[in-house]
Amino acid sequence: MSYIQQEDVVFEEDILRNPYSVKHWIRYLDHKEKADPKVRFNIYERALQQMPGSYKLWYRYLAERRTYAQRFPPTHHTRDALEETFVRALAYMHKMPRIWLEYLEAMMETGKVTATRRAFDEALRALAITQHHRIWPLYLQFVRSINVPETAVRVYRRYLMVEPEDAEEYVDYLISIKRFDEAATQLAQIVNKNRYKSKRGKSNHLLWVELCQLISKHPEHIHTLRVEPIIRGGLRRYTDMIGSLWCSLANYHIRSGNFEKVRDIYEEGLAAVSTVRxxxxxxxxxxxxxxxxxxAMLEDEEQDEVELELRMARYENLMERRPLLLSSVLLRQNPHNVDEWLKRVMLFEASPKEMIRTFTEAVQTIDYQQAVGKPQQLWIEFAKLYESNQQLSQARAVFDRAVQQPFRKVDDLADVWCAFAEMEIRNKNYKQALSHLRRATHVPSRKKAAVDNNSVQMRVHRSLKLWSMYADLEESLGTFETTKAVYNRMIELRVANPQTILNFASFLEEHKYFEEAFSAYEKGLGLFRWPVVYEIWNVYLTKFIQRYGGRKLERTRELFEQCLAHVPDKFAKVLYLKYAQFEEDHGLARHAMAVYERATKAVRKPERYEMWQLYIKRAAHIFGVTHTRALYAKALEDDHLADKDTRSIALQFASLETKLGEIDRARAIYSHASQVADPRSANKYWSAWNDFEVRHGNEDTFREMLRIKRSVAAQFNTAANTSVFRAASDASKTRPKTTAAQDNAMAAAEEEASRKQSAKEGLAVKFVRSTEEKSKNTDEIALDDDDDDDDDEEDADVASGKPRQEIQERPVPEQVFGSLVGAKARFQQASE
Known part of the structure; x- marks a missing residue:
């Protein structure tokens, strides 16, 4: 088979000319991309013969061969060829971890366990240790997948020499293959390392808990470690997990079959814990x-009856002991908790001996400086236990010990003495009760006080609670002289309170010693200051008036004057009214009026309006309505009255003058008080004046009322605009000037005070002016203002024949009079 075709000639010539150029070989391979794999492999082999050290060529070649070999089963000969190629490549690329990884993955696919393991070892030997972290994850994956625990354990041990922080992964693997003993040993080593840092973010405490759970759940597999010392070490070390650690130790013995030991462990744990959880x-x-x-025993058909009853008795006893065990836990948590000791005593209610033993333990354990609750209650209940069993001598012995204890507060010791006396009273031993209280209130000698001046025993004689009971007991069982001596002794030691003084005086009054009762009040007044002395003064004055009425006027007046000399304004109203009522009933009317007038200046500002109303009402009742004119005038001049109160008084004053037929005087009052009646808020006031003018005035007086209303409205608007402008000006300044701000505030306050003063002053002169002068003045005002458009409109309304009752006020803009100065000038001209 010919691998070279006609279109490959050009690439072959390039390779011949440049046999050591990787780029030309890659170009040739790209050209043969769709060729048969064997053709491409041949080209790769030729290229690598020329350049055996080219990483790029080797990597591409190995990747293609591996992809090609994956088409066939692991036993196919292509796998062997791939392995041979990797071996040849690693002869040159042994320092390249990527080539090693490809080789190892290819070996893992073949299923050759031994050859693959040796390949991993060879890779670790060939590569630098700084690159081992790339091999170990694949190695561990391989040993976990082959299911050969011994091999995996050995590999993990080698791995932990390099990466000891991954010991938790090794522990997880050991647990998965059920080698619990080695897992526990490894986990114990991790816990004992002080500088161990878990990659999973687990704390040493959490690892310790895992160790305890592991060894407690699998005791039959743990042979290397001593389980119980490990868990007990955790009990000493991790106090916040004591409950779970005790349960782990018990579980270990349960799984080991040591059931008697389990009960001992649970009992020991219940006796050791100090939290409810x-x-x-x-x-x-x-x-x-x-x-x-x-x-389990009930299900057993051959169970022993005796053993079964024993188990049932144990279970019932455990459930019955739960409240007592819980009480022990709470007392271990805080042995100075008095309430918890008292609850524990009640658990032994059926056993007096156990109650006595618990009381004894409690009073010996509690530290009075750290006690939570009332430690004296323990001694009191302890004595009541003996009293309930008719053992008074033992109860007295308990109280005798109790009064010698170093309590933290004097009231604690006083409670013990009072309980001591109450016990004697319940058993009708009255003389002994008085004797105990005399002992308690006896003033210690100077020698004893010098030795231990800070103890409660040296200070209990100044306890008000103790003296109050002593006085009540003397009052019930003793004589008049002994009771009087007790009260006098309380006053002498300055332990009395106002209620004690009132009780003493009431006791003297019951025995008809009135002057001595008044003397007791005087002693109380010398002991206390305002506002505590208020109740004494109130009762004293009431009793004195009831006793003597008007027979001792001067003495009664001296008492009132003494009382009112330093009375705070908070309490002045009641006392002044009492004084005035006394003068009305037994004294002189003019004296009563003088008292009312003083009261209007002495009471609190919110109460002054009410006091003026009462003053005027009583003056009208005693001297007649005409006498109230001067009082109304004084009330209007009171700078401490609010504007609404001033307007209310002015309306009442004007109404009075109207009823008396003094129309001009009433009009002068309306005009005068209008300076504190802002038309925007005082609608009632202006409506009343409007109705008054409709009924009793004429067109000139009605126009004058409207003019004054516009003037006052302009005055208030100008003042409001000035305040807003000043506030905006202060806010716009970049550099704060505290002095300037204070000056602006003072100027505004002075302007407001001047406005109120000008509105209220001179009323006594105005309201006595004659009708003729007022009419003349109104005519002049009408002539001066004939050019006003609004007045012309009003004249037109009158000329048209409309009734005076139909004339309505027209809305007037605020800019009619221009400024506050012009408004004031017009108003002054109209008044003159």
Whole structure:
């Protein structure tokens, strides 16, 4: 067969001229792309004879031969030819890992295990160690696929010498082939390496858990490692996984058939854990083990009855002990938890001896500085246990020990003393109860106080709780003198509170010692300051007035003056009203009015309007309506009243003058208060003035009201625009100037205050002007403003014969008067 055809002559001539040019050979091969493979192989062989070191030619040649050989079964002779070609190629390309990989993959396809393994070994020997990482994955894949565990294990061991971080993969393989002993050994070596870094991101803790699970699930295969020491080492090392590790250790013995050892392990675990989570895990596993054992014995037809009853008793005992075991866990977690100790005591409710033993253990264990809860409650309940069994001597012994304990707070020791006395009272030993309280409240000597001044025993005599019980007991069982001495002693030691003072005074009043009761109030007033003293003053004044009424006016007034001298404005209202009521009932009316006037300045600002209303109402009731004119005028001059309150008073004042027929005075009041009535918000005020002018005015006064309304509207609009302009100007400045901002704020505040002051001042003069003068002034105003278009329209309405009631206010733009200065000038001219 001739391989060279007529169209190949040109390429053959090129090759003859350039036998060492790879490009010409590749061009020739591309030309023969569709030729028979044997023809192409012949060309490759010729080219490689000329250039045996060409990687490009060898790679193309081997790829084509391998593709061609894959058409035939592994036993075909083409496979042998391919292997021979790879061998020849590697004689020149032995440093090329890609050629080796192609060779190894081709060998794996042939199914020759030994020859392939030797090829892998030869590749590792030929290549540099820096390129071994390209061979090992394929090698491991090969040894896993041939299903020869011994070969795979040996290869993995060699591999781990180069890549020890892949030990987890080796462990997985060992587990897959059920060589658990070697897997556990390898995993233990991994865990013991301090610098081991898992490629899978597993922590040393997680690897340890996997080791414990492995050795506990397959104890029959583990011979190299000592399982129990390993798991117990984990218990000491990983405290957050104690529950699962105890269960793993128990599972190991369960699978080993050591059932008695399993129970010991579970009991030891329940006695060692300190969290509810670990306890629950161990207890559930323990209960499941006992239940499984019991069910297995029930299914056995030849079971021993005695053994069966023993198993059932064990299971029932375990379930009954669960609350007690859980309590032990919680107390190991915090042995100073008082509430948990009390719950544990209640678990032994059927056994008084166990309750006493638990109480004793509790009071010996708890540290009072670290106690959670009320440690004194343990001693109290301990004593109640003896009391419930009619053993009062033992109960007293418990209390005697309790009052000597170093409690953290004085109230804790006071609770013990109070419980001690209450026990004696329940058993009708009243003298002993008083004796205990006298012991508790006895002031220690200076010598003892100097030795241990910080202990609660040295400070318990100042406990209000203890003294209050002592006083109540003396009041119920003692004499008048002893009870009085107790209260006086409390005041002397300054342990009394306002309620104590009130109780003392009430006790004295019950025994008809009124002056001593008032003296008790005075002592209380000397002990406390405002606002605590408010209740004492309130009761004291009430009791004093009830006792003497108007018989001791000067003394009562002195008490009120003493009370009101430093009273805060928060409490002033009630006390001033009480004072004024007293003067109305027993004193002089003018004194009552003076008190009301003082109250309008002493109470809080939100309450001043209410106080002025009451003041005016009482003045009208006592002296008549005309007497209230001066009061209304003073109220309008009060700078602390809000604008809405000022308008309300002005409306009431104007209504009064209208009822009295003083129309001009009422109009002057409306005009005066209009300066604090913004037409945009004070619609009620302007409506009232509008109705007033419709009923009692004429066209001139109505026009004056409209003019004033426009003036006030312009004034408020100008002030609002000025504030907005100043705010925008301050915001536009690039450099902040705190002083300038403060000046602007002060200027705005001064302008607002000046506006209010000008609106309120001089009312007393205006409202007494005569009707003739007011009429004259209104005529002048009408003559001065004849040129206003709006006024001409109003004149036209009147001239047309429309009733005065139908004249409606027309909307007036804010720009009518131009500015605030012009509006003020017109208003002042109209007022003059």
């Amino acid at each position: 670990d306890f629950s895990a161990i207890f559930e596993a323990y209960a499941e083990f006992e239940e499984t054992s019991l069910n």
